[in-house]
Amino acid sequence: MLFLFLSASVAAVATVGIFLTLVLNGLDFFREVSIWEFLFGTTWAPDFFPRQFGSVPLLKGTFLIGIGASLIGVPIGIGTAIYLSEFAHDRVRRVVKPAIELLAGIPSIIFGIVAIFVISPLLQDWFGAPVFNAANATIMLGVMVIPIITTLAEDALRAVPREIREGSYALGATKWETTWRSVVPSASSGITAATLLGFSRAIGETMVVTLAAGLVPTMSLSFLEPTQTITAFIANRAAGDLPTGSVEYLSIFAVGTVLFLITFVINVIAQYVLARQRRRFG
Amino acid sequence: MSRLDLSGIDPRRKRTDRLARAALAGVAFLSVALLVALVGTLVVKGAPHVTKTFLTSYPSRFPSRAGALPAIVGTLLLGAVSMAAALPIGIAAAIYLQEFARANRVTTLLRASIGNLAGVPSVVFGILGLALFVRALMLGKSILAAGLTLGLLTLPIIIVVCEEALKTVPRSMREAAFALGASRWQVVRHHVLPYALPGMLTGSILALSRSMGETAPLILIGAAVYIGYMPGGLMDSFTALPIQAYYWAQDARTAFHDLAWAAVLVLLVLVALGNLTAILLRDRYQRRYKW
Numbered sequence: 001m002l003f004l005f006l007s008a009s010v011a012a013v014a015t016v017g018i019f020l021t022l023v024l025n026g027l028d029f030f031r032e033v034s035i036w037e038f039l040f041g042t043t044w045a046p047d048f049f050p051r052q053f054g055s056v057p058l059l060k061g062t063f064l065i066g067i068g069a070s071l072i073g074v075p076i077g078i079g080t081a082i083y084l085s086e087f088a089h090d091r092v093r094r095v096v097k098p099a100i101e102l103l104a105g106i107p108s109i110i111f112g113i114v115a116i117f118v119i120s121p122l123l124q125d126w127f128g129a130p131v132f133n134a135a136n137a138t139i140m141l142g143v144m145v146i147p148i149i150t151t152l153a154e155d156a157l158r159a160v161p162r163e164i165r166e167g168s169y170a171l172g173a174t175k176w177e178t179t180w181r182s183v184v185p186s187a188s189s190g191i192t193a194a195t196l197l198g199f200s201r202a203i204g205e206t207m208v209v210t211l212a213a214g215l216v217p218t219m220s221l222s223f224l225e226p227t228q229t230i231t232a233f234i235a236n237r238a239a240g241d242l243p244t245g246s247v248e249y250l251s252i253f254a255v256g257t258v259l260f261l262i263t264f265v266i267n268v269i270a271q272y273v274l275a276r277q278r279r280r281f282g
Numbered sequence: 283m284s285r286l287d288l289s290g291i292d293p294r295r296k297r298t299d300r301l302a303r304a305a306l307a308g309v310a311f312l313s314v315a316l317l318v319a320l321v322g323t324l325v326v327k328g329a330p331h332v333t334k335t336f337l338t339s340y341p342s343r344f345p346s347r348a349g350a351l352p353a354i355v356g357t358l359l360l361g362a363v364s365m366a367a368a369l370p371i372g373i374a375a376a377i378y379l380q381e382f383a384r385a386n387r388v389t390t391l392l393r394a395s396i397g398n399l400a401g402v403p404s405v406v407f408g409i410l411g412l413a414l415f416v417r418a419l420m421l422g423k424s425i426l427a428a429g430l431t432l433g434l435l436t437l438p439i440i441i442v443v444c445e446e447a448l449k450t451v452p453r454s455m456r457e458a459a460f461a462l463g464a465s466r467w468q469v470v471r472h473h474v475l476p477y478a479l480p481g482m483l484t485g486s487i488l489a490l491s492r493s494m495g496e497t498a499p500l501i502l503i504g505a506a507v508y509i510g511y512m513p514g515g516l517m518d519s520f521t522a523l524p525i526q527a528y529y530w531a532q533d534a535r536t537a538f539h540d541l542a543w544a545a546v547l548v549l550l551v552l553v554a555l556g557n558l559t560a561i562l563l564r565d566r567y568q569r570r571y572k573w
Contacts, residue, residue: 004377008374014410022406076309095314099318105491106320109495205403207497231405
């Protein structure tokens with residue numbers, strides 16, 4: 001019994017452990033770099049002298065790619081969910097559903113390799129883009145978030161009680177009118193949560209951006225230029241052997257804290273929204 | 283689902299209905315097409331390079347002699363270590379939460395932290411692994427440090443799927459056992475676990491697949507680029523398929539890019555085998571018990 005309880009506590013201990021690791025090492029970082037510079041500085045140049053640690057370019061990269069990926073993944077994911085839940089025959093469902101599950105199981109390194117060796121050459125041909133650019137990663141991440149959005153949104157749509165649909169039909173609405181005006185609004189909180197979690201997944205993803213987005217921290221908002229995200233910086237920086245306690249080592253923890261806090265806040269909001277939906281329909 | 287009678291309806295509304303239906307079907311088809319295209323690309327690009335040399339050799343400076351043997355072994359070892367660490371804890375946690383926990387604040391907190399942990403980006407787990415396992419606990423850049431990190435990463439998944447498995451066992455089973463005087467533990471041990479086990483197994487295989495496919499945490503832990511020997515012990519340095527593919531893909535020589543394709547194809551096969559086994563097991567046991 002005690003063992004069972006302790007096991008259940010591991011997740012809580014790990015959460016606290018992650019937070020403490022990030023914050024304690026992050027605080028050491030801020031002994032050498034001013035918080036002001038870190039939060040509002042627009043130059044991220046850890047390798048040049050004088051070193052500059054303004055995190056805004058990394059945040060820009062993270063959100064540019066995260067938002068771009070959501071713009072691709074959310075319509076496809078939610079559209080697929082609506083089709084599966086409201087329109088698809090059982091036979092179609094039995095093919096599409098496992099396909100989505102398999103897509104969810106594909107390791108991220110594979111998306112990264114496809115981004116750099118398949119997507120990038122296409123973008124170079126069509127738009128004259130450089131080899132490494134934000135669009136490579138954005139397109140691939142857009143595909144990567146489809147399964148999580150589809151699965152969560154479909155659950156939300158299926159939880160909408162039958163009576164709501166029947167009420168709408170009784171008033172003479174077509175299938176699509178029922179779906180769009182009654183079912184989707186009833187599932188709106190679940191669909192919102194799906195969107196949020198998809199976005200959170202996109203900004204936390206590492207391999208695609210590390211391989212294909214270019215590792216150049218800039219303030220440019222163009223998708224056809226190289227950019228760097230928080231996750232790509234962490235992975236790239238950690239690939240070398242960093243002396244414990246050096247500013248380079250500590251910078252990983254500082255930006256890691258920012259990433260953790262962003263995803264944490266988004267996830268908490270998503271959980272809250274989901275809980276509200278569950279209260280509504282049991 | 284019965285067909286709606288749309289005969290008396292304004293033709294414009296009918297047209298919108300048909301258009302919307304077609305558009306949604308198109309979008310759903312696109313999702314499947316993307317998967318097919320992705321897997322197809324991988325097979326076309328990777329299959330010609332998955333040779334006997336590739337599967338049985340060590341990495342090399344010469345692409346024609348380079349292989350992924352230590353990476354394949356490393357990936358399997360990491361999967362084994364992470365599951366050895368995460369399965370007992372995950373299953374115990376699920377049993378506690380589902381069968382023993384009371385509805386109080388502690389339980390709410392535990393559940394919230396599991397939900398949160400599931401949403402933490404994998405690279406952040408890598409940071410924890412680096413600071414905690416590699417440096418503080420001085421495990422070094424070892425299979426053990428990486429396996430424990432991956433175990434922690436898959437823990438929330440295991441807990442959630444095991445809880446789902448426990449939930450499918452009907453209440454009446456438990457109540458019947460209680461009525462015969464069984465203790466709570468006896469009920470769980472003899473009447474709930476046996477029926478929940480297949481579901482737990484299925485979920486665990488999915489978690490195993492997930493842990494074998496992770497790359498970012500391994501970069502943080504410090505997986506090696508070239509391993510010229512077979513990793514034998516838990517404290518050995520290691521490489522893994524995703525890491526090997528990552529470094530090959532970054533090489534300037536295009537011959538190494540072919541090897542990267544081959545490596546991710548082998549990785550996909552390993553992961554897909556896991557997922558397929560899980561799906562087949564699930565179907566088989568779903569049919570066996572009809573409550």
